[in-house]
Amino acid sequence: DAGVIQSPRHEVTEMGQEVTLRCKPISGHDYLFWYRQTMMRGLELLIYFNNNVPIDDSGMPEDRFSAKMPNASFSTLKIQPSEPRDSAVYFCASSYLMTEAFFGQGTRLTVV
Amino acid sequence: AQSVTQPDIHITVSEGASLELRCNYSYGATPYLFWYVQSPGQGLQLLLKYFSGDTLVQGIKGFEAEFKRSQSSFNLRKPSVHWSDAAEYFCAVGARGNTPLVFGKGTRLSVIA
Numbered sequence: 001d002a003g004v005i006q007s008p009r010h011e012v013t014e015m016g017q018e019v020t021l022r023c024k025p026i027s028g029h030d031y032l033f034w035y036r037q038t039m040m041r042g043l044e045l046l047i048y049f050n051n052n053v054p055i056d057d058s059g060m061p062e063d064r065f066s067a068k069m070p071n072a073s074f075s076t077l078k079i080q081p082s083e084p085r086d087s088a089v090y091f092c093a094s095s096y097l098m099t100e101a102f103f104g105q106g107t108r109l110t111v112v
Numbered sequence: 113a114q115s116v117t118q119p120d121i122h123i124t125v126s127e128g129a130s131l132e133l134r135c136n137y138s139y140g141a142t143p144y145l146f147w148y149v150q151s152p153g154q155g156l157q158l159l160l161k162y163f164s165g166d167t168l169v170q171g172i173k174g175f176e177a178e179f180k181r182s183q184s185s186f187n188l189r190k191p192s193v194h195w196s197d198a199a200e201y202f203c204a205v206g207a208r209g210n211t212p213l214v215f216g217k218g219t220r221l222s223v224i225a
Contacts, residue, residue, distance in 0.1 A: 004155075033212055043202070043215040056212075091155060098206065099163075100146060101213050103155040 003033050006104035013111055018080040021107045024073055024094030031098055034067055034077050035091040037106070043091075049075065082111045114139040114205045118216035126149050126224055133219050134186040135203030146213065147177055156202060162186065165170040168207040173197070198223045 005024040013019050024031050036047040047057040052069045060067070064083070069075040079086055089108050093101040115138045122179050125131055135145060148156040160171025167179040177188045186203060200220050206213040 031212075042217045045212055045214075048212050093156075098163050098212065099144065100158055101156075101204075102158070105146075105155045 004092055004094055004102055004104035006090075006107050008107060009105060011110070012063075013082055013109070015083055015109075015111055016081040018078065019082045019086075019109060021077040021092075021109070023075045023077070023104060025075070025092070025094030026102055027073065029094035029096050029102075031095045031096075031101075032069060032075050032092045033101060034075070035093065037089045037091060040056045046077070048098050079095045079109075082109075087111050114207075114211065114214050116203050116205050116214055116216035117208045118201075118203055118219050120219045121217070122220045122222065124222040124224060127195050128192050131188075131190045131197070131221070133201050133203075133221070134153045135186045135188065136184050137186060137203070137205040138184065139205050139207070140208060144206045145177075145179060145208070147171065147175070147186075148202045148204060148215075149173075150200040150202065152199075152219075159188070159201075186215060193221075193223055195223045195225070196211065197221060 006024045028052050033048040036044045046059045047067045049069045067077045087110050089106045091103050091106045093103045095101045119134050119138045126209050146161045147159040149159050150156045159175050160169050161168050162179045170176050174188050177186055200218045202218045203216045204213040
């Protein structure tokens with residue numbers, strides 16, 4: 001397996017634009033997580049899914065953030081409209097039975 | 113709710129010296145414990161994990177960690193550090209089928225010649 005695949009690796013966008021981050025989890029994993037990493041706050045869990053169903057989105061900072069998992073092999077995290085304070089590295093991770101999490105390489109988002 | 117404390121924000125060690133990174137956790141039941149490493153611009157890579165059994169666990173790259181229930185600790189060790197070990201290290205706590213991993217703030221390791 002190629003591991004968790006995220007795209008794009010880097011995204012630079014202007015304030016107010018819509019941003020969509022993509023993730024392909026490891027095949028056979030039943031949990032998918034979206035994390036955000038910043039210097040100030042470290043790694044924060046935004047939302048996670050079990051068998052494609054959102055379980056806990058309490059970490060999503062605002063209504064501007066939304067996430068979907070239409071099938072077992074694909075998830076998106078969307079920010080609309082984006083703001084400079086959304087600049088961070090966003091990680092997707094997957095796991096089987098909520099054991100160890102396997103992380104993607106991350107998407108570095110810069111909002112100018 | 114579970115939490116993880118990594119008391120050291122930044123540690124500098126000489127190449128060849130031994131290393132110990134501290135991790136304390138708070139969790140009401142028997143935890144699953146993990147150490148991850150993150151190199152610059154990369155994702156998090158699992159170094160080792162503890163689920164149950166032997167409290168001393170071996171991981172990749174020559175790392176080991178010891179689970180001490182009485183101290184709520186899971187410290188990471190390496191007998192001889194290499195320059196390539198310079199990275200950010202994260203301790204995490206979780207539980208099977210229960211809640212997602214909670215991560216500490218990380219410890220940045222610098223290695224000097």
